[in-house]
Amino acid sequence: MIDYSISFLPFLEPMIGLAVALNLAYIALPRFRYREQIQEHVKEKLEEVKNASEKLKNSPWYKNISRMASIKDGLSKEDKKDFPSGWWSFWYVFLFEKHVDRWVVIIFTCVLISLLALSSAHSAGFYGSILSLDTLSVFSGSNFHIWFAVVIILGITPVLAVMLGSFAVVAGACKYTSTEIQKMKYDFKDDVQNASAPEAKK
């Protein structure tokens, strides 16, 4: 049983450690970079319309897709112009384009590492104040449930970001590109079905 009269922080240490690991993985591993995945798919799809005419290159759908092919993993200075609309693109622009996801995870990692440091201090029996804040009262008594929930949220945030990035944004962007290119081809096919011979002038 946890003695709530003293700090419960050392009991949360395994969870905090796991949360730090997940957050660090998200920050460091290139496999969580969605822009490159979108870029690769779009470039592959644009190969299907390689050597597109100038007229085609000036069409809105081509510009939209080219804009997606040029997205970089570094900080993007592109504005929303020529970017397709849709729920996946909202998440892309809102969360991933300006790397909000990475900044959020970096902040969470800092909080988690601070908690780990504090936990080590509490394990050693040091319950001092930080900036006039009595750390013992914050991490004792009925606050356990709150901090338990906070650590879970900080730990699952990178997992949710991976799911949103991979399953929603990348899948949405790839599907959008494939659909647009297919639509363009079928528009051309409609022209074939609608072609007609002119009336002969006698």
Added chain:
Amino acid sequence: MRDYRAKVQEAARLRDGEPLYNGSLDHAAVLAEEMFNNAETDVNILSGNLNARVYGTSNIIEKARQFLSDTDHKIRIILENPDKVDPVDHPFIREFGNKNDDVEFRSLPDDMKDEINYHFIVMDSDSYRFEKDKGDPSAIAAFGDITGGKNLTSVFDTLWNESKEIDFLKSN
């Protein structure tokens, strides 16, 4: 280009009507070759002056020759500007212009030229390459699109009936 050829060959094999984009004269040449390679009865071409970069390559002449080795196979070609074709210099015309009964050339009447903004090649009434804007090499192609192929064959037949036979021997 090798990838594009592989894609075209796969489309010709499947013949399922899936559209293929065509963005250049080199693509057009690959498509035309595969049309001759896969046609089972006829190949019909509506063209300006039978661009030699597309129809004048040694590959296409070889494929056309193989296609015509079966006496039931026919090639019909309507030219918008036969006067711009030099029958001595153009490899395809030099090969098939006058000595092959299974290859016929006709000239589109002047009054129809301005009203047509497209060019195409259609084979077996189910496969084609269609240029919506004849001034632009970008086009769509499909193998096994019966609806589109039948429509283009019907357009071609109408134009063919209005067109006049070309005798390259005389014009030479």
